[in-house]
Amino acid sequence: MSPRVLILGAGFGGLEVATVLSEEFGEDIEITLIDSSDTFVFGFAKLDVLFGKKEPEAVKFPYADVAKPGVRYVRETIASIDPERLEVTTDAGRHSADHLVIALGADYDFDATPGLAEVDSEFYSVAGAERLAKVLPEFEGGRALVGVCGAPFKCPPAPSECALMLHDYLVERGIRDQSSISVAIPFETPVPPSPGTSEALLEAFAERDIDYVGGSPVVSLDPDRRVAVNGAGRELPFDLFLGVPKHRAPDVVIETGLTVDGYISVKPSDLKTSAANVWAVGDVTTVGVPKAGVFSEGAGRVAARSIAAEIRGEPAPGPYDGLGSCYIEFGFGNVARVDVDFLSGPKPTGTFQAPSETLAAEKAEFGSTRASRWFGR
Numbered sequence: 341m342s343p344r345v346l347i348l349g350a351g352f353g354g355l356e357v358a359t360v361l362s363e364e365f366g367e368d369i370e371i372t373l374i375d376s377s378d379t380f381v382f383g384f385a386k387l388d389v390l391f392g393k394k395e396p397e398a399v400k401f402p403y404a405d406v407a408k409p410g411v412r413y414v415r416e417t418i419a420s421i422d423p424e425r426l427e428v429t430t431d432a433g434r435h436s437a438d439h440l441v442i443a444l445g446a447d448y449d450f451d452a453t454p455g456l457a458e459v460d461s462e463f464y465s466v467a468g469a470e471r472l473a474k475v476l477p478e479f480e481g482g483r484a485l486v487g488v489c490g491a492p493f494k495c496p497p498a499p500s501e502c503a504l505m506l507h508d509y510l511v512e513r514g515i516r517d518q519s520s521i522s523v524a525i526p527f528e529t530p531v532p533p534s535p536g537t538s539e540a541l542l543e544a545f546a547e548r549d550i551d552y553v554g555g556s557p558v559v560s561l562d563p564d565r566r567v568a569v570n571g572a573g574r575e576l577p578f579d580l581f582l583g584v585p586k587h588r589a590p591d592v593v594i595e596t597g598l599t600v601d602g603y604i605s606v607k608p609s610d611l612k613t614s615a616a617n618v619w620a621v622g623d624v625t626t627v628g629v630p631k632a633g634v635f636s637e638g639a640g641r642v643a644a645r646s647i648a649a650e651i652r653g654e655p656a657p658g659p660y661d662g663l664g665s666c667y668i669e670f671g672f673g674n675v676a677r678v679d680v681d682f683l684s685g686p687k688p689t690g691t692f693q694a695p696s697e698t699l700a701a702e703k704a705e706f707g708s709t710r711a712s713r714w715f716g717r
């Protein structure tokens with residue numbers, strides 16, 4: 341009988357696990373890939389949708405296009421996970437496996453920030469970016485605030501990218517002079533592991549008259565007074581709020597008992613959890629790297645190789661290296677890159693490459709190689 345692998349969540353992490361295992365075993369494996377959504381969207385595409393650069397339908401990749409030997413995608417919502425019995429219950433029934441991979445990402449905790457749900461203007465989900473794309477054209481100038489409600493949050497450079505892209509958007513609409521832009525982030529500097537990246541972002545903010553309010557998250561919003569308050573008690577007035585909600589592991593993951601300090605703790609050697617034959621990858625874990633697709637994908641690769649080695653009774657492959665490159669939009673078609681090493685030294689280190697059109701082309705290539713690898717496009 342073929343080994344049965346259940347992959348929970350078809351984001352960067354889950355898609356990469358499915359792809360590597362399919363490459364390794366072809367039809368000699370039974371992989372079930374479960375996701376509640378019918379389409380995948382790259383995180384960075386949400387910014388394109390938000391600023392009207394792309395239509396929502398143009399950035400969605402249907403999971404029905406995942407055509408890989410040994411892989412079956414099912415659209416179901418996971419209601420419970422039993423890590424001891426390797427069983428999963430969904431809205432459509434039950435699945436059991438020999439190997440289980442949890443790749444369910446991070447959810448948004450709107451209730452953690454009083455006033456956030458009423459203001460209703462986050463750009464971190466596809467639905468939120470789509471909604472705000474309709475609101476932005478109605479903004480006629482005023483105080484714009486990009487506010488992050490807690491750390492850790494996905495893609496640490498994304499709020500800074502949002503502020504720079506908002507600047508371009510307002511310039512193009514001819515209302516930048518009537519507007520102010522502030523960006524409030526929990527960290528002292530925009531991208532702490534890479535001082536070069538932080539310096540370049542702070543310089544870009546200064547050139548564009550964007551106010552950087554670092555060191556404290558937005559902890560509450562007053563929808564009537566249109567004021568956000570950060571953890572240091574500072575009031576940040578806004579006419580337009582572009583928000584990043586506090587993140588948390590999905591409830592169904594917390595209920596497994598596998599989480600420590602909110603997320604699943606895994607071993608960097610093989611991405612195994614404390615339960616036998618259960619792996620976890622990506623934003624749902626804590627493994628010493630930030631929450632970003634490129635790291636989820638890298639972890640997915642290592643988990644898949646670890647599963648393959650167990651199936652074949654071979655020694656475990658090399659550990660997860662915690663290396664990743666992130667592309668950062670600097671506005672007007674220029675993209676920078678930061679290469680970060682999170683696990684090899686005593687503390688993370690990052691190397692910054694200045695914004696250029698060449699790196700913009702490289703970022704497009706990053707997206708198209710994944711689209712082709714995962715969706716055959």
Ligand SMILES: Cc1cc2nc3c(=O)[nH]c(=O)nc-3n(C[C@H](O)[C@H](O)[C@H](O)COP(=O)(O)OP(=O)(O)OC[C@H]3O[C@@H](n4cnc5c(N)ncnc54)[C@H](O)[C@@H]3O)c2cc1C
Binds near residue numbers: 375384623636667
């Ligand atoms: C604005 C923005 C810009 C970003 N830019 C970048 C970037 O440039 N580079 C980069 O590397 N990263 C970027 N990211 C971050 C990146 O999108 C995430 O870190 C990445 O998607 C995490 O991958 P994952 O596989 O761990 O989880 P996810 O991609 O979140 O996948 C989890 C999957 O699980 C599914 N799921 C959850 N709960 C259930 C359930 N109960 N039942 C069934 N299915 C469920 C979800 O539908 C989802 O498909 C960005 C994010 C945002 C918001």
